[in-house]
Amino acid sequence: MYKLIRPILFLFQPETIHRMILNLLKFCRYIPFCRTLLRICYCPHTKGLERELFGITFKHPVGLAAGFDKNGDMYNDLANFGFSFIEIGSLTPKPQDGNPLPRCFRLPKDKAIINRMGINNKGARYAANRLIAEKPVRCKLAASITKNAATPNETAYKDYEKSLAILYDFVDFFVLNVSCPNVRDLTELQDIPALAELFEHVNTVRRFNDEHKPVLLKVSPDIPLEQLDEIIDLALLSGIEGIVATNTTRSRENLVTDPKVVETIGNGGLSGAPLYEKSLAFVKHIHEKTAGIIPIVACGGIMKPEQALEMLDAGASLIEIYTGFIYNGPAYVKRINRYLAKAYAKRKK
Numbered sequence: 001m002y003k004l005i006r007p008i009l010f011l012f013q014p015e016t017i018h019r020m021i022l023n024l025l026k027f028c029r030y031i032p033f034c035r036t037l038l039r040i041c042y043c044p045h046t047k048g049l050e051r052e053l054f055g056i057t058f059k060h061p062v063g064l065a066a067g068f069d070k071n072g073d074m075y076n077d078l079a080n081f082g083f084s085f086i087e088i089g090s091l092t093p094k095p096q097d098g099n100p101l102p103r104c105f106r107l108p109k110d111k112a113i114i115n116r117m118g119i120n121n122k123g124a125r126y127a128a129n130r131l132i133a134e135k136p137v138r139c140k141l142a143a144s145i146t147k148n149a150a151t152p153n154e155t156a157y158k159d160y161e162k163s164l165a166i167l168y169d170f171v172d173f174f175v176l177n178v179s180c181p182n183v184r185d186l187t188e189l190q191d192i193p194a195l196a197e198l199f200e201h202v203n204t205v206r207r208f209n210d211e212h213k214p215v216l217l218k219v220s221p222d223i224p225l226e227q228l229d230e231i232i233d234l235a236l237l238s239g240i241e242g243i244v245a246t247n248t249t250r251s252r253e254n255l256v257t258d259p260k261v262v263e264t265i266g267n268g269g270l271s272g273a274p275l276y277e278k279s280l281a282f283v284k285h286i287h288e289k290t291a292g293i294i295p296i297v298a299c300g301g302i303m304k305p306e307q308a309l310e311m312l313d314a315g316a317s318l319i320e321i322y323t324g325f326i327y328n329g330p331a332y333v334k335r336i337n338r339y340l341a342k343a344y345a346k347r348k349k
């Protein structure tokens with residue numbers, strides 16, 4: 001069904017149709033039984049797929065990656081599509097507009113997206129107010145936090161501290177985004193001295209709060225494995241609870257889209273099918289290096305249920321999707337879970 005509708009949706013600019021769909025979902029709030037109907041259609045059966053990680057129970061392993069619900073406006077509506085957790089954001093302490101339009105492009109032949117949104121968001125305080133207003137929360141919630149584009153890297157830790165403090169009581173866990181390729185110099189925060197300073201400040205905020213909230217780190221697929229190793233060691237030493245692997249890539253390797261088209265699009269992070277092998281390699285590497293001690297959230301190019309299983313088999317504890325949701329449609333979470341349940345049942349026999 002979605003395959004029939006998708007060509008019509010793809011006639012619109014990605015950001016335009018994204019806004020239209022979110023507005024439609026907001027409208028659905030006022031239609032009687034619409035939420036129930038969506039949940040009947042799209043929420044998966046999760047028996048045997050539950051898992052507990054860093055003290056949180058997840059109904060199943062499939063979540064929505066950062067960037068879809070940037071301001072925490074829509075997570076309860078999006079939960080109707082069956083996600084067990086949703087990562088809102090990325091959020092910065094001050095609101096910011098992001099990069100000039102156009103800044104998001106589909107590459108249908110590659111089942112991919114290139115975006116240079118530049119972390120447009122209404123700020124952590126806006127999101128905190130939304131979270132206070134929107135109760136109960138219908139799935140587990142993570143907040144992805146990062147620095148404002150105008151903040152120099154030397155004082156970036158202050159931005160993370162502020163957002164952490166503002167959002168602390170309202171989400172289940174946090175993801176530190178130091179890996180978005182669309183904010184100048186941001187990925188340099190993955191250098192060990194900068195990261196060590198960041199972890200120290202994040203831990204200080206956590207110590208000031210009664211409840212301990214898990215913090216994960218989202219890494220770029222573009223860093224060398226030696227740097228990834230150093231990051232893993234530091235994360236383990238600093239008590240960071242997990243790693244999200246990975247963000248989008250600057251690479252344009254292995255694309256089938258006409259190189260001239262790709263060149264015209266210009267800078268941005270590539271997501272979707274071409275990212276899969278790189279993200280999978282990162283997940284395998286982290287799992288092997290840590291002997292499975294550190295939980296991994298796999299993210300990047302999971303376009304088929306088989307790939308979700310492969311990521312979990314490679315050592316991921318949870319998976320996140322973004323581009324796969326755009327290309328596969330609203331039933332994708334249910335499809336993945338159905339496939340996982342069948343695969344696990346087969347293995348038990």
Ligand SMILES: Cc1cc2nc3c(=O)[nH]c(=O)nc-3n(C[C@H](O)[C@H](O)[C@H](O)COP(=O)(O)O)c2cc1C
Binds near residue numbers: 089321
């Ligand atoms: C339009 C768009 C906006 C995104 N915004 C963010 C963001 O704000 N913060 C973040 O950490 N990742 C962001 N991402 C990256 C995704 O969370 C995810 O890491 C990446 O797209 C790879 O997963 P996928 O191949 O399933 O899309 C964005 C991705 C897209 C396509």
